[in-house]
Amino acid sequence: MQFSKSTGYALHTLIHLAQAERGRYVGIKELASKQGLPESYLSKIMSKLRQDGIVRAVTGASGGYELARPGSEITFYDVISVVEGRQQMYECHAANEHQHELFAEADASGCECLVKKVMDGAERQMLDYLKQHTIQGVLDAASFSCSPEHRA
């Protein structure tokens, strides 16, 4: 039950891009070396982010990546859905025919597995929170909470 490393890589990379001056394309070398991780691997993650419209990519000399929209419009949820995939966190694997009758009345009444109901509720709490936090939000928090005044 852990987020993959890829998720962390993606988030840190997007923050890096959000800090780059607008119009400049940042290459995979710079992005990877800043975090001390393999370029080829980060490439794949960036490729996903591009296919999902979170970043734009330009091939060729002086090419690279840039955010496809402002950091204030890229939520943690957006990023995580792409990298982790969109399956739900809980799947009920109990064999229906053996499962207790209380939890297996889906077709008749719409009464689904109540364990799943709770688990889905928990997931929703987390996702809602992630939807409320953006890449830009982290940068704003950083300039505040790490400012000399705040730290003094």
Added chain:
Amino acid sequence: MQFSKSTGYALHTLIHLAQAERGRYVGIKELASKQGLPESYLSKIMSKLRQDGIVRAVTGASGGYELARPGSEITFYDVISVVEGRQQMYECHAANEHQHELFAEADASGCECLVKKVMDGAERQMLDYLKQHTIQGVLDAASFSCSPEHRA
């Protein structure tokens, strides 16, 4: 980013135990067959739950398992922590020496990685929700939402 099947097995099993009459020990055969899953595997999960004080076990003929405390005092959180382990869902793997200065001032000022801060917040939302839901709560919801009156 999925809960393991083991978590589902554990939750369904505990609900089964909560429904058994008090003082009766339910054996692994019954618990496993109800869900259509291998006994040896469920054994291991039950063993963990016992070591963590969620169920009691009795060996020998007519032995088996029972809840160690009322279902109203066993939260989803309790169960999931045991089965999934207690590590946090997000670990920051960015190499500190390469990471952007904004997020690597932990020792000096207590200003930790702000990505992690958001991710930990998200996790907390989910765990709080899971702490508010109990095994007994599911049974109560079942007798209500699946009752003939409600379904009519």
Added chain:
DNA sequence: CCTATTATAGACATAAGATATCCATAATAA
């Protein structure tokens, strides 16, 4: 005491997914 039953623990096997590497190709700027 003997036997059947049941949980426990460890070793082992298998499958799946995450992480990573490598290479050939396409696109682009200079």
Added chain:
DNA sequence: TTATTATGGATATCTTATGTCTATAATAGG
């Protein structure tokens, strides 16, 4: 034309989840 850079596919490695098997210990009942 050349150097640079992203892309995509194939492959390798490592870890974790899942599942199986066996020997052992504990207990109830005869």
